[in-house]
Amino acid sequence: xIVDLAIIATKAFLVLFMVLNLAGVLGWIERKGSALIQDRIxxxxxxxxxxxxxxxxxxxxxxxxxxxxxxxxxxxAGDKFLHTLAPCMALFTALVTFAxxxxxxxxxxxxxxxxxxxxxxxxxxxxxxxxxxxGVYGIVIGAWxxxxxxxxxxxxxxxxxMISYEIAMGLSVIGVLMVYGxxxxxxxxxxxxxLMRDLLPQWLAFLQPLIGWLPxxxxxxxxxxxxxxxxxxVAETKRIPFDLPEGExxxxxGYHVEYSGGKFLMFFASEFAEIVTAAGLVTTLFFGxxxxxxLMRDGFHSPWGGQWLLSHYAVVGLQVGAFTLKVLFFCWxxxxxxxxxxxxxxxxxxxxxxxMMLPLALLNVMVTAVIILAAQ
Amino acid sequence: MDASTLIFFALAALLVVSSLLxxxxxxxxxxxxxxxxxxxxxxxxxxxLQAPMVGVLQVLVYAGAIMVLFLFVIMFLxxxxxxxxxxxxxxxxxxxxxxxxxxxxxxxxxxxxADPVAATDLFGSPEMLAKSLFGDFVLPFExxxxxxxxxxxxxxxxxxxxx
Numbered sequence: 243x244i245v246d247l248a249i250i251a252t253k254a255f256l257v258l259f260m261v262l263n264l265a266g267v268l269g270w271i272e273r274k275g276s277a278l279i280q281d282r283i284x285x286x287x288x289x290x291x292x293x294x295x296x297x298x299x300x301x302x303x304x305x306x307x308x309x310x311x312x313x314x315x316x317x318x319a320g321d322k323f324l325h326t327l328a329p330c331m332a333l334f335t336a337l338v339t340f341a342x343x344x345x346x347x348x349x350x351x352x353x354x355x356x357x358x359x360x361x362x363x364x365x366x367x368x369x370x371x372x373x374x375x376x377g378v379y380g381i382v383i384g385a386w387x388x389x390x391x392x393x394x395x396x397x398x399x400x401x402x403x404m405i406s407y408e409i410a411m412g413l414s415v416i417g418v419l420m421v422y423g424x425x426x427x428x429x430x431x432x433x434x435x436x437l438m439r440d441l442l443p444q445w446l447a448f449l450q451p452l453i454g455w456l457p458x459x460x461x462x463x464x465x466x467x468x469x470x471x472x473x474x475x476v477a478e479t480k481r482i483p484f485d486l487p488e489g490e491x492x493x494x495x496g497y498h499v500e501y502s503g504g505k506f507l508m509f510f511a512s513e514f515a516e517i518v519t520a521a522g523l524v525t526t527l528f529f530g531x532x533x534x535x536x537l538m539r540d541g542f543h544s545p546w547g548g549q550w551l552l553s554h555y556a557v558v559g560l561q562v563g564a565f566t567l568k569v570l571f572f573c574w575x576x577x578x579x580x581x582x583x584x585x586x587x588x589x590x591x592x593x594x595x596x597x598m599m600l601p602l603a604l605l606n607v608m609v610t611a612v613i614i615l616a617a618q
Numbered sequence: 619m620d621a622s623t624l625i626f627f628a629l630a631a632l633l634v635v636s637s638l639l640x641x642x643x644x645x646x647x648x649x650x651x652x653x654x655x656x657x658x659x660x661x662x663x664x665x666x667l668q669a670p671m672v673g674v675l676q677v678l679v680y681a682g683a684i685m686v687l688f689l690f691v692i693m694f695l696x697x698x699x700x701x702x703x704x705x706x707x708x709x710x711x712x713x714x715x716x717x718x719x720x721x722x723x724x725x726x727x728x729x730x731x732a733d734p735v736a737a738t739d740l741f742g743s744p745e746m747l748a749k750s751l752f753g754d755f756v757l758p759f760e761x762x763x764x765x766x767x768x769x770x771x772x773x774x775x776x777x778x779x780x781x
Contacts, residue, residue: 321647324647324648324651363670364670364671364743364744365670365671365674365744368671368674368675368678369674371678371682372674372677372678372681372682373677374682375677375678375681375682375683375686376677376681376682378682378686379654379686379689382686382689382690382693383647383651383689386647386689386693394693397693398690398693398694401686401689401690402690404686405683405686405687408682408683425744
């Protein structure tokens with residue numbers, strides 16, 4: 243009993259620790275990476291005894307210290323309680339979503355089997371969406387409590403944008419759920435351990451030598467679903483090209499105009515935590531989660547015969563390592579996107595969400611259903 | 619008293635307080651926030667009753683989508699603080715007494731209801747919900763969908779009428 247509780251607490255702490263720290267590191271990657279992309283030098287002002295560490299000291303030590311020691315200003319005509327509650331809600335919802343994302347298969351220690359996932363609930367993906375849909379309150383409430391018209395405009399834009407893209411996001415995942423036949427993220431990750439040749443129906447058997455060796459990852463089975471999901475996930479993080487709630491060039495800073503000090507830092511951290519969560523979801527749904535191609539529970543099995551057996555701990559280590567690498571890749575991809583594309587206009591955001599992504603997602607569901615029926 | 623009963627009473631007390639706040643707070647946005655808190659607490663009850671699917675849907679649909687639209691409208695209209703009482707006070711008190719009396723009569727009935735949590739593992743799971751929605755109750759389900767479609771089309775027609 244005590245040991246079980248300790249294991250759960252350790253897993254929860256570990257995931258929270260990783261997500262929060264990765265969010266901090268992403269702040270560094272954002273500032274130094276954007277400098278690299280735009281041919282600037284980037285953060286280089288702070289150093290400890292001459293050690294600047296590529297801006298690490300600046301972004302990971304000096305910046306947070308400065309945020310935390312700044313005055314916490316609450317607009318006198320604003321709502322003091324809700325002004326404080328809003329950043330907490332934003333950060334909370336961004337951090338708890340990762341609880342359902344599996345970061346490995348099972349780990350056996352002695353006769354104990356540990357599922358490498360914080361919370362294994364049978365409606366996993368719906369939980370992730372539910373927490374994502376609560377994330378909008380941080381923006382809306384913060385914007386309203388600031389008693390500032392630029393904030394309010396940002397908050398209203400944010401709620402409209404997030405509701406619109408939640409619909410496209412939810413529909414784009416239905417294809418994946420149909421293919422793997424479950425709502426549990428751990429089962430979806432396990433399902434991606436198969437190869438294409440296990441899934442090809444009789445009438446597509448001629449494709450066997452061509453694609454039979456591919457792992458049955460979501461990206462190969464649901465390419466359109468991946469594009470739609472990734473786009474709406476980027477839209478949900480409210481960053482360029484979908485930064486309408488913030489709208490630097492027209493709304494000063496949108497919903498967080500009136501935030502300073504630690505509370506602004508919380509909004510900032512929640513944005514990066516959302517990036518990590520989006521990367522974790524994309525990895526789990528479309529890129530095999532913790533799967534390494536051809537790595538079974540006892541080692542590598544090549545589809546052309548031949549095997550390389552590994553110990554259990556090596557396999558688990560490879561899985562967790564692969565998951566981490568994939569998540570890092572998608573975090574980096576989102577930051578690269580943010581610094582390479584121009585922003586949309588508001589009507590373009592709405593048109594893309596409702597008139598292109600929603601019908602495409604519905605089409606994807608229909609085509610997937612027809613193919614699954616034909617394969618049976 | 620075991621741990622789950624304790625948690626139940628703690629959450630129930632919070633639920634009563636937040637529901638009271640919905641009607642008693644003078645500021646409409648504060649009332650909406652209290653309603654969100656009440657909805658989240660109800661979803662925790664669903665999870666405790668072995669129905670995580672309904673609990674999560676409660677958050678996703680009510681707390682995460684409908685209440686956002688509520689707030690959206692409140693922020694656009696920015697209604698003034700409502701004075702207490704008014705012409706409806708007597709009627710509201712009467713309705714509340716009737717409802718309270720009915721609930722008290724139901725709760726003080728001595729016969730115990732059958733255990734609401736069925737013995738199967740599948741109870742409250744997505745599979746079970748899907749089977750009853752698309753199997754046993756497919757006709758009412760489809761009729762409800764058509765009703766919603768009618769409402770959406772009606773809203774579009776009303777919004778376009780000026781032109």
